[in-house]
Amino acid sequence: MVTEQEVEAVGQTLVDPGQPLQARFRALFTLRGLGGPGAITWISRAFGDDSALLKHELAYCLGQMQDSGAIPVLVDVLRDTRQEPMVRHEAGEALGAIGNPEVLEILKQYCTDPVVEVAETCQLAVRRLEWLQQHSGEPVAQGPYLSVDPAPPAKERDVGQLRETLLDEAQPLFDRYRAMFALRDIGGEEAALALAKGLLCGSALFRHEIGYVLGQLQHEAAVPHLAAALARQAENPMVRHECAEALGAIARPACLAALRAHAADPERVVRESCEVALDMYEYETGPAFQYADGLEQLRAPRS
Known part of the structure; x- marks a missing residue:
């Protein structure tokens, strides 16, 4: 059993810029595996970091967790033009990965974003959500990988x-x-x-x-x-x-x-x-x- 104190300790490692990047990545993927509101909160706090790579991975992990509780922070990141293109792109992809159709209209707004990587990502995310709606109720084939693509x-x-x-x-x-x-x-x-x-x-x-x-x-x-x-x-x-x-x-x-x-x-x-x-x-x-x-x-x- 994982305690709240342990989740907090892992989260503190993630948000601490004084920690080695490798340790922060391992903390991030630990939180991804734990899941839940506490993990989402700690991951979300790290979007203020100055490492585009880390923020890209934050968004990726939130998408892979497929928890709708992450939608608000991902929408904020997608909308924030101060964020690096690779970070905004990953936020759009994560919104598609979560699979909640409530974000369809938001994603459609960014299908013509001036940053081509963001626009293409949102177009793909819209197509994924539409595909899921069209194939609702059908069994999903499980491939050899555990990622949400x-x-x-x-x-x-x-x-x-x-x-x-x-x-x-x-x-x-x-x-x-x-x-x-x-x-x-x-x-x-x-x-x-x-x-x-x-x-x-x-x-x-x-x-x-x-x-x-x-x-x-x-x-x-x-x-x-x-x-x-x-x-x-x-x-x-x-x-x-x-x-x-x-x-x-x-x-x-x-x-x-x-x-x-x-x-x-x-x-x-x-x-x-x-x-x-x-x-x-x-x-x-x-x-x-x-x-x-x-x-x-x-x-x-x-x-």
Whole structure:
């Protein structure tokens, strides 16, 4: 059983800018796993931080929790034009992930936002909510991943056909996303290489999502492509950040070299992503039972 005092202690770690970023991330994912109003409150408090990366992950976690109690703070973040585009984008995606149709009109207002990543995200979130309404009462297929995705996977299972849809920029973005998540669920080298081609096409939002999906898939065939995208200084920082985190999740020796090469990157969100990814690499290659170890750290005996 988790006490209110323990939730508060984990929350204090999250909101403390004096704590290492890795510790704050682990605290965040601990709160995500705990859920409930207390966790939402602590996560919401951290949106005043100056790290775009951290705030992006706050919004992501609130969406994955699928608790309508998070809607007000996510709407505030989406509306706040002082927030970085990658933070507002993630707030819009989180509102779609929660799945409550009450946010449809708000999301529609931002489908024409001047920030293209925000506009495209809200368009996808609207399509997701409409798809959920159209398929209400139908059993939802459970894939191998536990994430709440911006689009349901396509039913198509031919990798070649899915690759064509994924890479065809004339296709609606929602359909390309559905192909993306179907390829992820199929898995294997052929699917990983098909997805990796997406790192060279489409909008920054699309390429960012490709990086995220390759991190979930954790296939080493994607490593050279992710490393190349991370190294492209002209690439959108939100794409480079996601490629860094994917390399941390895949956790092969070549990933370590790429992450270390950009540990002092001039772009803050990339630099911080490499810091977090190196911590993830250590977790993936080490003996720890779980990454979200905020409670374990609290309960560990003091020497």
